[in-house]
Amino acid sequence: MTTISPKNQIKIKPTQLFDGYRITEEDVLILTQEGTVEAVVHQSEAGDDIKKVDGLLSPGFINCHCHLELSHMQGMIPEHTGLLQFVNQVVRQRDAPADEIAAAIEKAEAAMIKNGIVAVGDICNTADTLFQKEKNNLYYHNFIEVIGFEPGLADEAFKTYKMVYDGYQKVFPPQQLSLTPHAPYSVSTPLWKLLAQFPGNHLLSIHNQETPDENEWFINGGGGFKALYERLQLKQSPIAPTGKTSIQTYADYLQKEQQLLLIHNTCTDAEDVRYIQDRFPLVFWCLCPNANYYISNRLPDIPMMLEQNAQLVLGTDSLASNYGLSIRGEMQRIQQHFPQITVEQMLPWATLNGARALQIDDLYGSFEKGKRPGAVLISGDTVMLLSKSNV
Ligand SMILES: [Zn+2]
Numbered sequence: 001m002t003t004i005s006p007k008n009q010i011k012i013k014p015t016q017l018f019d020g021y022r023i024t025e026e027d028v029l030i031l032t033q034e035g036t037v038e039a040v041v042h043q044s045e046a047g048d049d050i051k052k053v054d055g056l057l058s059p060g061f062i063n064c065h066c067h068l069e070l071s072h073m074q075g076m077i078p079e080h081t082g083l084l085q086f087v088n089q090v091v092r093q094r095d096a097p098a099d100e101i102a103a104a105i106e107k108a109e110a111a112m113i114k115n116g117i118v119a120v121g122d123i124c125n126t127a128d129t130l131f132q133k134e135k136n137n138l139y140y141h142n143f144i145e146v147i148g149f150e151p152g153l154a155d156e157a158f159k160t161y162k163m164v165y166d167g168y169q170k171v172f173p174p175q176q177l178s179l180t181p182h183a184p185y186s187v188s189t190p191l192w193k194l195l196a197q198f199p200g201n202h203l204l205s206i207h208n209q210e211t212p213d214e215n216e217w218f219i220n221g222g223g224g225f226k227a228l229y230e231r232l233q234l235k236q237s238p239i240a241p242t243g244k245t246s247i248q249t250y251a252d253y254l255q256k257e258q259q260l261l262l263i264h265n266t267c268t269d270a271e272d273v274r275y276i277q278d279r280f281p282l283v284f285w286c287l288c289p290n291a292n293y294y295i296s297n298r299l300p301d302i303p304m305m306l307e308q309n310a311q312l313v314l315g316t317d318s319l320a321s322n323y324g325l326s327i328r329g330e331m332q333r334i335q336q337h338f339p340q341i342t343v344e345q346m347l348p349w350a351t352l353n354g355a356r357a358l359q360i361d362d363l364y365g366s367f368e369k370g371k372r373p374g375a376v377l378i379s380g381d382t383v384m385l386l387s388k389s390n391v
Helices: 068-073 083-093 098-114 151-169 189-197 212-220 224-231 246-253 270-279 289-296 302-307 327-337 343-350 352-357
Strands: 009-018 027-032 037-042 050-059 061-066 117-124 139-146 177-181 203-208 259-264 283-287 311-314 373-379 382-389
Touching (some): 061 259, 061 283, 083 224, 098 382, 139 151, 151 177, 177 189, 212 224, 246 270, 270 302, 283 352, 289 327, 343 352
Parallel strands (some): 061 117, 139 177, 283 311
Antiparallel strands (some): 009 027, 027 037, 050 373, 373 382
16 A cells, blocks of 8 residues: 655645534544545644635535436426426426437536535436436436336336336446336336346335325325326226335335335324334435425424434435525525524535445545545535545
8 A cells, every 4th residue: 555645635624624423623634635535633633734724624415316317497397386296297397308408417417516516316217317427527326216107017117217227237337226116106016026126226215205195095095196096097006005104015015125215204204214214224314305395395304303313314306396406505494494403413414324325435425534525615605625526
């Protein structure tokens, strides 16, 4: 191993340093020129040539939930319509000229980088984002998302999305890919089973309990989804009501060792959290508060989740349901609704927990020796990437 001589080091002393675990005010971050972490040391031990900066220095942010391919839909759907209306509008309005979609994707990625995001859990129904991801500006975990309402057409739905998966497989290694169910209400029981058994699906991302209608269908077969299934004139409903909540129903279909990234959770209660955490070894609950506010003006019960020791992470969702793609913006929304939750409590959600949720904590999420997580300076209203991440 080569020893780094001090002149090749970058030493940064911010007003506050968040290392992935806690905030300190007297520590210095030492990086190589390439951005690999050498050490975090007390300023009295850091030697000379220390660059002082105003603000809070954090490892790069992890955006655990985005749909980059919907970036061209910014501002197209009105706020506070509720989830069923929202999804209906996305399906109706997502088509656009290819060059318009591509330009919006490129612009949205640049905005994420500007906002200090270094890695993204990105939902893909199409291969539209591949051209941009090949440029390697950001780390991506690509969740190829499967939708299929009709139980009798499960095999066809699986094959359709497997083709999208195969396209990504030409560019990305298996650890950056999953074939994942969209939501409990939009994936039929046989399709759930196909996805749960798909080899290499080490990590699944599921839109979970985003609307009260979801639990209503699973518990008593009523509500907005009953009406939707009737409108779709399905031969059979995707999944039969069980008298239990959605999450307590589909848990039965998943492998015992499955790592889970559960998105939204606006209607999840303490019993649901306990039920899942008792059964699966690694569960991350992704909060997308701006999207929740935009779509339904309702946020998840975050204090309850903290009481249940839920491991929380943050996501922006897409520009179809957000004002921007900023993890800091998500933290600000949480503080508006829950002023008792501090920045120091939320920063691990934005960094180390997110890296663990995407299975990249060997390189991202904290200032620990050998990692290259990127370094983000938050100063007043500005967020700035001071050092690049591993990509
Ligand atoms: Zn989403």
